[in-house]
Amino acid sequence: MDGFLTLPGVVVALAVVDFIIRLICLVYVPRNRRPQTATAWLLAIFFLPPYIGVALFLLLGSRRLPKGRREKQAEINSFITETTEGVEEVKHDHPWLDPVVELNRHLGAMPLVGGNTAKLFGTYDQTLVEMTAAINSATKWVHAEFYILALDKTTAPFFDALEAAVKRGLEVRVLLDHVAGLRAVGYRRTLRRLRKSGVHWSLMLPVQPLRGKWQRPDLRNHRKILVLDGNVAFTGSQNVVDSSYNKRGNVRRGLHWKDLMVRFEGPIVAGINALFITDWYTETGELLMREANTVPRPLVSETLDAQVVPSGPGFEGENNLRLFNSLLYLAQEKIIITSPYFVPDESMLYAITTAAQSGIDVQLFVSEIGDQPVVYHAQRSYYEALLRAGVRIWLYKAPTVLHSKFFTIDDEVAVIGSSNMDMRSFSLNLEISVMVHGKSFVDDLRKVEQEYRDTSRELHLEEWMTRNRASAVLDNVARLTAAVQ
Known part of the structure; x- marks a missing residue:
């Protein structure tokens, strides 16, 4: 017994424990995870000291929200489904769209509704002016939900309007999101102003373990939503x-x-507001029944x-990824994607490259520079396969970070919202996406795409293959880390 406690004995014991930990991880980590995510986690556990790797996995390995939050999400989904029964009776001449509509309804409970209008705003300061004016015109209530809400000289009029x-x-x-708010400049100043203003406010997904509020x-919550009186919504x-x-x-x-x-008017506003009501109920326990029953009438002019x-860890599946892939495979002529953080999973990469290899015009707008180094380099690791x-x-020229998030399919369908085309938005962030069917809206987006094209330079394979070797290595390493989720 004494001999076992010698240094060689301790080393052997630690080696045995190390082997057992790795063996258990090989069995447990891949369970119900996509292969690339499981592989990335196993690499992290195997390359790091196993105790550190396992500790990180226990902290960050589950994308599920706490049980209470998931139950509230299911409860509100049932409420939305029941109160919108029959609303989705929209007539259109494109039967190929019906399965996508049914998929979305099944995943996120929201119906397809007609009689809407949409107006795009692509100038940063002007968008703030428009949202502020809308708040000043409200007569009943205001619902504002933003990943980052920060008081500064630019946004002061918005806070004044509230x-x-x-x-x-x-x-x-x-x-407002808790962790994103903490990282924003002037977080405490922002909270003081909200208190002083007399608005009802709450943090989203707060990480406050001493108050019993904890999840990964x-x-x-990455959504951006503003709803006024149930008649107007921005997202x-x-x-x-x-x-x-x-x-x-x-x-x-x-x-x-x-x-x-985009500023929406029409019945779709009720759907956007339902997401705010869901998040408000989840964070505060208060269900806004009166506001939930506000459904604008369909507009009578040419409408959308x-x-x-909705998507995020409160749902069983990756709703946005399923929607995106479904539309990508339905494209017949053209796919144009704009995403600041483009880190697709394997299924999306196959959908996009299959479309391009089938002769479909596929274009991707991303930034020439990045504000998040790991994501930026992970994104670059996909360029060769895409090209x-x-x-x-198309690389939008520096020093602008192209942060818009939308894509268009042929001349009929577009998706716009808060979701990036990356694995974080698919699995870890609560997002909002709005699928719009209507040529007039796609035409408006075509003008935006052309503006981006005029301000971008096209990346060619010959140029890309001559890039710095060290940068290429960094891209590939970052690609592995991007799958750890």
């Missing part, structure tokens, strides 16, 4: 913060963000069909 709405006697409710810390990619995000590094590099938001598709398949890649 306070003025309270003084007019409106119910004003605000949601990198599960975030898209833009946060409520200065276009530099007020960070010293961004200011030093001259970086600023370019986004795209639209369907809200070889025939995808045209």
Whole structure:
């Protein structure tokens, strides 16, 4: 017995424990995970000391929200399905769209509704002006939900409008993501202003273990929603913060963000508002029944069909990924994608490259520079496969970070919202996507795409294959880390 406790005996014992840990991980880690994610986690566990790797896995390995939150999501889904029964009776001449509509309805409970209008806003400061004006015009209530909501010189009028709405006697409710807020410049100043304004506000997915509020810390609510009176809604990619995000590094590099938001009117507003109501109920326990029953009448002019598709770890499947892939495989002529963070999983990469190899015009707009180094390099690791398949890649010129998130299929369908085309948005973030069916809306997006094309340079395979070797190695390493989720 004494001999076993010698140094060689301890080394042997540790080696045995190490082997057992690795064996258990080989069995447990791949369970119910996509192969590339499981492989990335196993590599992390095997290359790091196993105790550190296992600790990270226990902290970050589950993408499921706490049981109570999942139950609230299921409860609100049932409520939405019951209250919107029959609403999805929309007539259109494209039967190929019906399975996608049914898929979205099954996954996210929201119906396809007709009688909507949409107006795009692609200028950062003008979008803030438009949202502020909409708040000032509200007469009943205001619902604002943003991943980042920060008080600064640029956004001060937005906060003034919220306070003025309270003084007019409106119910004003605000949601902001906790961790994203903490990382934003002026977080405490922002909270002080919300308290002073008298708005009802709450943090989304708070990481406050001492208060009993805990889930995987990198599960975030990434949605951007503004709803006024149940008649008007804004959604898209833009946060409520200065276009530099007020960070010293961004200011030093001259970086600023370019986004795209859309203002909807018509029955689709009720669907967007339902997402706010869901998140408000999840965070506060208060179900806004009166606001939930506000459904605008369909508009009578030439209008659009639209369907809200919520996604995130509160759902069983990856709703946005399933929607995106379904539409990619239905394309006949053209696919144009804009995503600031493009890190597809294997299924999406196959869908995009298959389309390009089939002769479909596939184009991708991304930024020439990146604000998140790991994601930026992981994204670059896909360029060779895309270019070889025939995808045209447009690099939006620095110092602008192209942050818009939308894609168009042929001349009939578009999807716009808060979701990136990356594995974080598919699995870890709560997102909003709106599928819009209507040529007029796609035509408007075509103008935006051409504006982006005029401000971009096209990346060619010959140029890409001569890039710096060290950079290529960094790209491939980052690709592995991107799958750890």
